[in-house]
Amino acid sequence: MKLQINTSNVVVALVAAGLLLLPLYSQLTGNIFILTLFTRIIIFALAAASLNLIMGYGGMMSFGHAAYLGIGGYAVGILAFEGIGSGFIQWPVALVASALYALVIGALSLRTRGVYFIMITLAFAQMAYYIASGMSRYGGDDGLTIYKRSNFGGLIDLSNRVQFYYLCLGCLFGGIYLIWRIINSRFGLVVQGIRSNEQRMQAIGYHANRYRLVCFVISGTICGLAGALLANNTDFISPAGMYWTRSGELMVMVVFGGMGSLFGPVIGTIFFLLLEELLSQFTEYWALIMGPLLLLIVLFARGGIMGLLGRFNRG
Amino acid sequence: MADPLLRVENLVRRFGGILATDNLSLDVIPGELHAIIGPNGAGKTTLISQLTGQLTPNSGTIVFGGRDVTGLPSYERSRLGLARSFQITSLLPNFTAADNVALAAQAHDGHSFRFWGNARKEKPLRDAAQAALTRVGLGARADVPVSELSHGEQRELELAVALATKPQLLLLDEPMAGLGVTESARMVALLKELRKEVTIVLVEHDMEAVFALADRITVLVYGRVIASGDPDAIRHNDEVKRAYLGDQHVVVAHG
Amino acid sequence: MVLVEQSLNGFQFGLLLFLLAAGLTLVFGIMDFVNLAHGSLYMMGAYFAATFTAWTGSFILGVLLALGATLLLGIVLEFVALRHLYGRDHLDQVLATFGLILFFNDAVRLIWGPAGLALPLPAWLTVPVQIIPGVYYPAYRLSIIIVALAVAALLYVVVMRTKIGMLIRAGASNREMIGALGINIKLLFTLVFGLGAALAGLAGLMQAPILTVQIGMGENILILAFVIIVIGGIGSIRGAFLAAIFVGMIDTLGRAFLPDLLRMVLSSAAASTAAPALSSMLIYLLMAIVLVVRPEGLFPAAKR
Numbered sequence: 001m002k003l004q005i006n007t008s009n010v011v012v013a014l015v016a017a018g019l020l021l022l023p024l025y026s027q028l029t030g031n032i033f034i035l036t037l038f039t040r041i042i043i044f045a046l047a048a049a050s051l052n053l054i055m056g057y058g059g060m061m062s063f064g065h066a067a068y069l070g071i072g073g074y075a076v077g078i079l080a081f082e083g084i085g086s087g088f089i090q091w092p093v094a095l096v097a098s099a100l101y102a103l104v105i106g107a108l109s110l111r112t113r114g115v116y117f118i119m120i121t122l123a124f125a126q127m128a129y130y131i132a133s134g135m136s137r138y139g140g141d142d143g144l145t146i147y148k149r150s151n152f153g154g155l156i157d158l159s160n161r162v163q164f165y166y167l168c169l170g171c172l173f174g175g176i177y178l179i180w181r182i183i184n185s186r187f188g189l190v191v192q193g194i195r196s197n198e199q200r201m202q203a204i205g206y207h208a209n210r211y212r213l214v215c216f217v218i219s220g221t222i223c224g225l226a227g228a229l230l231a232n233n234t235d236f237i238s239p240a241g242m243y244w245t246r247s248g249e250l251m252v253m254v255v256f257g258g259m260g261s262l263f264g265p266v267i268g269t270i271f272f273l274l275l276e277e278l279l280s281q282f283t284e285y286w287a288l289i290m291g292p293l294l295l296l297i298v299l300f301a302r303g304g305i306m307g308l309l310g311r312f313n314r315g
Numbered sequence: 316m317a318d319p320l321l322r323v324e325n326l327v328r329r330f331g332g333i334l335a336t337d338n339l340s341l342d343v344i345p346g347e348l349h350a351i352i353g354p355n356g357a358g359k360t361t362l363i364s365q366l367t368g369q370l371t372p373n374s375g376t377i378v379f380g381g382r383d384v385t386g387l388p389s390y391e392r393s394r395l396g397l398a399r400s401f402q403i404t405s406l407l408p409n410f411t412a413a414d415n416v417a418l419a420a421q422a423h424d425g426h427s428f429r430f431w432g433n434a435r436k437e438k439p440l441r442d443a444a445q446a447a448l449t450r451v452g453l454g455a456r457a458d459v460p461v462s463e464l465s466h467g468e469q470r471e472l473e474l475a476v477a478l479a480t481k482p483q484l485l486l487l488d489e490p491m492a493g494l495g496v497t498e499s500a501r502m503v504a505l506l507k508e509l510r511k512e513v514t515i516v517l518v519e520h521d522m523e524a525v526f527a528l529a530d531r532i533t534v535l536v537y538g539r540v541i542a543s544g545d546p547d548a549i550r551h552n553d554e555v556k557r558a559y560l561g562d563q564h565v566v567v568a569h570g
Numbered sequence: 571m572v573l574v575e576q577s578l579n580g581f582q583f584g585l586l587l588f589l590l591a592a593g594l595t596l597v598f599g600i601m602d603f604v605n606l607a608h609g610s611l612y613m614m615g616a617y618f619a620a621t622f623t624a625w626t627g628s629f630i631l632g633v634l635l636a637l638g639a640t641l642l643l644g645i646v647l648e649f650v651a652l653r654h655l656y657g658r659d660h661l662d663q664v665l666a667t668f669g670l671i672l673f674f675n676d677a678v679r680l681i682w683g684p685a686g687l688a689l690p691l692p693a694w695l696t697v698p699v700q701i702i703p704g705v706y707y708p709a710y711r712l713s714i715i716i717v718a719l720a721v722a723a724l725l726y727v728v729v730m731r732t733k734i735g736m737l738i739r740a741g742a743s744n745r746e747m748i749g750a751l752g753i754n755i756k757l758l759f760t761l762v763f764g765l766g767a768a769l770a771g772l773a774g775l776m777q778a779p780i781l782t783v784q785i786g787m788g789e790n791i792l793i794l795a796f797v798i799i800v801i802g803g804i805g806s807i808r809g810a811f812l813a814a815i816f817v818g819m820i821d822t823l824g825r826a827f828l829p830d831l832l833r834m835v836l837s838s839a840a841a842s843t844a845a846p847a848l849s850s851m852l853i854y855l856l857m858a859i860v861l862v863v864r865p866e867g868l869f870p871a872a873k874r
Contacts, residue, residue: 009629023772055661063664068484097644108861112800115598115604115662115804115869118604118863119543119796119797120800122860123797123798123854123857124854126854127851130846130847130850130851131847131851133846133850134844134846134847134848135848182430184435185432185433186421186428186432186434187428187430188430189421189434189435190418190421190427193410193418195405196410197405197406197407197408200401200405200407200476201407202388202389202393203369203389203390203393203401204393204419204422204479205390205393205419205423205480207388211427228531232681245672248664248665248668248671251661251664255665282554285679287673288673289676291671291672291673293677294665294666295651295666298662298669299654299655
């Protein structure tokens with residue numbers, strides 16, 4: 001691969017380096033808050049990256065991605081509640097459950113296109129939300145406290161802030177590397193081709209929906225991993241975490257960063273969550289600013305931050 | 316006469332109350348270039364779309380290579396060796412010319428559930444793409460994104476994409492549409508080459524090209540076959556003359 | 571007798587859902603615009619009604635003022651922001667109107683505070699009415715049914731029998747056509763959007779005395795409205811009506827009777843846990859089944 005030096009690559013490299021060195025900064029300044037904040041950001045960036053795989057590359061506008069955060073999280077929470085604390089069991093269960101859910105939802109939703117698809121993924125995620133609310137054994141609406149984080153033997157200690165941070169960062173970089181391989185593979189080109197012109201792809205011999213569905217499942221599985229991480233991060237899981245506004249926020253993160261750009265979701269997530277943090281320090285009513293800002297970005301800055309950086313190069 | 320490669324029998328397709336394909340039957344013999352002509356609205360593109368599976372007929376059968384394909388979706392027909400070009404250019408605009416063709420070659424090289432290797436570095440696919448591009452005269456434009464190709468080049472790329480699926484039968488829907496005089500001449504020369512290797516069904520408005528290329532011509536009017544035969548027979552067919560009377564400038568003056 | 575009452579409740583809820591879904595499906599059908607903020611208009615209708623009723627001391631006056639205010643809000647919203655989104659990606663529309671939801675929720679929190687409001691009914695609407703011998707039904711719920719049916723009928727007449735309705739239907743099935751007819755599309759769009767907003771506001775303010783008026787009240791019901799549109803077929807008023815009644819019935823009857831039904835096969839504790847989740851799921855199951863059988867919905871509007 002040719003590595004070009006341009007603004008967006010420089011920004012990406014700086015951000016990656018900053019994320020790698022953040023614990024050092026936190027250690028030196030004693031600022032623990034920033035480490036906690038960025039652990040959360042990194043987990044959401046992984047979720048956003050998984051959404052970007054289907055939205056940006058696959059052209060599937062899923063409005064139900066928060067469901068996977070919930071499913072991954074509940075897999076960890078429920079197993080912990082039932083006395084199974086090993087991460088070697090919890091995490092694979094989280095991934096498999098997310099994949100199965102994606103398989104069923106995807107097979108149904110992909111019968112439709114466009115707005116129907118947006119509405120249906122939204123509705124199914126809402127169904128998952130109601131199921132979670134109905135599980136009274138696991139806290140129902142009030143949610144479930146996770147008293148012990150996933151146990152990986154002596155391998156890694158998730159209760160150690162720095163170790164957990166690097167685990168999340170590893171998952172993020174691993175996830176992005178995986179997505180990078182996928183989008184350049186035979187499979188990835190087919191999926192992007194289908195986004196670009198489905199009729200043409202069918203005419204040259206591709207069963208479009210089969211490829212779409214597999215892409216949908218991969219995306220859901222990666223997001224399920226983010227869910228497992230998130231549950232460990234908050235030591236708590238509740239239906240509120242899979243409410244539909246969370247799905248909307250994930251979409252916003254992807255679009256802020258730039259759809260269909262590999263690192264865009266990371267930049268978008270950092271921007272969105274930092275902005276939220278910043279605004280909520282000024283005012284309790286931060287959404288009064290965030291809402292209209294979102295409208296303005298949609299109206300005037302399509303392509304997101306990575307798009308703007310790209311324009312910077314050409315201009 | 317050899318067994319037909321494509322046999323269409325009693326095909327009917329309605330849109331609301333309109334009969335777009337009216338009890339249409341048609342044979343295409345291996346090796347021939349079979350042209351389908353007719354005035355605007357004769358149902359030519361509707362026919363092509365039913366042949367390739369984008370549209371389902373209301374009744375009738377389509378047999379390709381001895382197999383009934385009437386109910387098969389387009390991707391499966393493509394796998395059997397049926398390729399089409401689109402009247403309105405239908406390519407992947409944000410991909411390069413080579414990507415477009417390589418994806419067509421890839422579709423016919425096993426399944427594409429391969430997630431790891433870089434597909435753009437697979438030499439056999441790239442070579443096949445380059446070969447097909449060279450065939451249509453786009454060898455030097457392989458790495459240009461489709462959106463930056465000229466209209467004429469995009470028409471040629473349509474052909475290259477169809478060729479890369481190694482078709483037995485090529486359905487070309489107005490490959491000359493929107494081309495200038497020199498571009499048209501190049502396309503005719505290209506089709507003259509291609510017809511030596513592959514059976515072609517050609518839908519075209521450019522009568523000069525049709526009569527220069529076709530072995531047989533079928534004339535459609537309002538979804539019905541009104542005449543079928545070699546170019547000479549069609550030229551002198553009274554019913555065809557009548558059908559084209561209102562459209563005469565097309566026959567006489569085009570080109 | 572409980573069955574009659576619950577069926578009426580289901581019918582009444584279905585009618586409210588229809589008012590919401592009708593606006594949504596009209597706006598989508600004619601302008602190809604996905605408006606998530608439709609639920610916010612529903613919420614605003616309820617807040618306006620609660621506020622104006624408290625100010626004027628009259629329920630009827632408050633409701634009428636609220637209806638006007640929601641209509642005005644809808645028109646302003648369309649004029650200031652949404653009309654710039656016509657013709658854009660559906661994703662853009664979803665995100666922009668998602669931003670509006672965030673805005674409205676916090677604006678309401680700022681103005682009215684985080685606690686909900688109550689919209690008390692006047693005494694004459696709280697009496698039970700005998701509908702058939704031995705069966706009493708709350709006057710207010712009955713009046714909701716009457717008002718909603720009247721509005722539905724009016725909507726039907728407007729859409730099916732008037733010139734504007736013809737334009738709306740033409741627009742839903744063939745957008746180029748209304749342009750070709752030389753109609754002022756911008757005005758028509760603003761009008762339709764205002765109408766949709768008023769319908770949403772009406773649904774919200776009628777629901778307000780039954781439930782509390784609170785932030786986020788429009789969101790759950792918005793998703794139900796989406797489900798209804800998907801089941802009914804986008805752009806189809808008739809489909810929206812039937813699907814809305816269906817969904818309203820299933821939701822209400824499921825909540826009312828499923829616990830008892832489940833208790834016959836499950837232990838009491840397990841039943842009371844499973845029933846709410848199951849009755850919420852019923853609707854989505856219904857949607858899944860419709861999707862499998864008819865991906866375009868039960869009554870797809872004419873093909874584009």
